[in-house]
Amino acid sequence: MKCRRCGSFEGEVALKRHNATFCRNCFVVFFRRQVKRAISEFRMFTPKEKILVCVSGGKDSLVLWDVLLDLGFDADGMYIDLGIGDYSRESREKVLAFARLRKREPIIVDLSAEGMTIPEVTARLRKKACSLCGMIKRHHFNSAARKGGYDVVATGHNLDDEASRLLGNIIQWNVKYFPGQKPVLEETSSGMVRKVKPLVRVTEYETACYALIRGIDYMIYECPYSKGATSLAYKEALNMLEEEMPGTKARFLFGFLDGEFFREDEKEESEGRSCLVCGEPSFQEVCSYCRLKEEVARRSAAGRKGA
Amino acid sequence: MIRVRVLQEKKELEIPGPARVADILREIGAKQTTTVVLKSGVILTPDREVEDGETVDVLSVVSGG
Numbered sequence: 204m205k206c207r208r209c210g211s212f213e214g215e216v217a218l219k220r221h222n223a224t225f226c227r228n229c230f231v232v233f234f235r236r237q238v239k240r241a242i243s244e245f246r247m248f249t250p251k252e253k254i255l256v257c258v259s260g261g262k263d264s265l266v267l268w269d270v271l272l273d274l275g276f277d278a279d280g281m282y283i284d285l286g287i288g289d290y291s292r293e294s295r296e297k298v299l300a301f302a303r304l305r306k307r308e309p310i311i312v313d314l315s316a317e318g319m320t321i322p323e324v325t326a327r328l329r330k331k332a333c334s335l336c337g338m339i340k341r342h343h344f345n346s347a348a349r350k351g352g353y354d355v356v357a358t359g360h361n362l363d364d365e366a367s368r369l370l371g372n373i374i375q376w377n378v379k380y381f382p383g384q385k386p387v388l389e390e391t392s393s394g395m396v397r398k399v400k401p402l403v404r405v406t407e408y409e410t411a412c413y414a415l416i417r418g419i420d421y422m423i424y425e426c427p428y429s430k431g432a433t434s435l436a437y438k439e440a441l442n443m444l445e446e447e448m449p450g451t452k453a454r455f456l457f458g459f460l461d462g463e464f465f466r467e468d469e470k471e472e473s474e475g476r477s478c479l480v481c482g483e484p485s486f487q488e489v490c491s492y493c494r495l496k497e498e499v500a501r502r503s504a505a506g507r508k509g510a
Numbered sequence: 511m512i513r514v515r516v517l518q519e520k521k522e523l524e525i526p527g528p529a530r531v532a533d534i535l536r537e538i539g540a541k542q543t544t545t546v547v548l549k550s551g552v553i554l555t556p557d558r559e560v561e562d563g564e565t566v567d568v569l570s571v572v573s574g575g
Contacts, residue, residue, distance in 0.1 A: 416553070
């Protein structure tokens with residue numbers, strides 16, 4: 204089938220939800236337009252602002268960094284080495300290789316330097332890795348953005364991530380988490396930097412196709428700790444519907460975002476003070492990250508004593 | 511036979527050729543919306559036919575955690 208846009212070349216990417224097939228060149232144009240549209244539609248940032256992109260070595264974050272640079276934005280990448288054996292080693296290599304190609308210097312944070320790698324933390328606390336990992340990453344990205352003078356932190360969350368998160372929040376009736384689904388989370392007076400999700404209009408399939416066509420060498424293997432994650436079950440359910448009814452995921456997510464679902468009294472509580480230890484925004488005197496760090500250190504010391 | 515390399519699982523399968531990409535995906539239990547099929551690095555649409563004796567790579571696009 205020929206490309207719908209140019210009509211000249213053989214179609215390489217078929218998108219049922221758009222009832223269209225694109226050749227590789229036209230797909231790149233289509234994809235960048237989708238990202239650009241999300242940035243302007245949700246007023247994520249302006250060309251004058253400085254963006255910190257959270258990169259993991261996976262397809263979404265590297266594609267996001269790539270697109271933002273090609274669209275002419277001032278975007279730096281930041282990678283957190285989680286210390287998860289070969290997975291982290293390979294991911295880090297992918298980030299460094301990409302940065303070299305784009306002649307950028309990524310910010311690297313190594314959790315082993317403070318004894319807070321994911322294997323160390325989960326071994327000490329026996330809590331779910333994904334939620335701990337999310338909290339640790341949020342802390343470091345926000346902290347680095349503030350110190351580096353960035354206006355905005357951009358993550359590679361795509362349409363599938365956001366739709367599956369919404370499905371989970373609805374199934375659990377976690378109404379208080381609805382505001383967190385917005386593609387833009389504004390900065391707070393207590394020091395939370397604005398957070399944006401420029402890939403919200405594109406699916407995982409589209410992001411992977413973009414990476415493959417652009418020759419972006421990304422980490423194709425998943426984090427070993429993500430096995431059995433509930434988000435994967437929600438994605439599976441939505442993809443079953445998408446196979447039968449193309450466009451379901453987009454209608455589900457954007458119907459929600461366009462709707463009247465964000466009541467004033469459901470606003471996510473903003474973190475209103477500064478942590479006494481690190482100075483980052485916090486609900487309590489000491490932020491959740493510093494409390495976690497202290498707990499890990501305490502248990503490590505107790506373990507050494509008992510050995 | 512068509513050689514199907516399932517990249518993330520590091521395994522190879524053989525299915526009778528020729529076959530359309532959509533049929534290959536059905537055969538291996540994968541979805542069109544979450545799987546990219548490549549031949550020599552080029553992405554194939556579900557309607558494309560793969561000839562007997564050819565090799566394709568299958569890549570899942572689902573990430574999570």
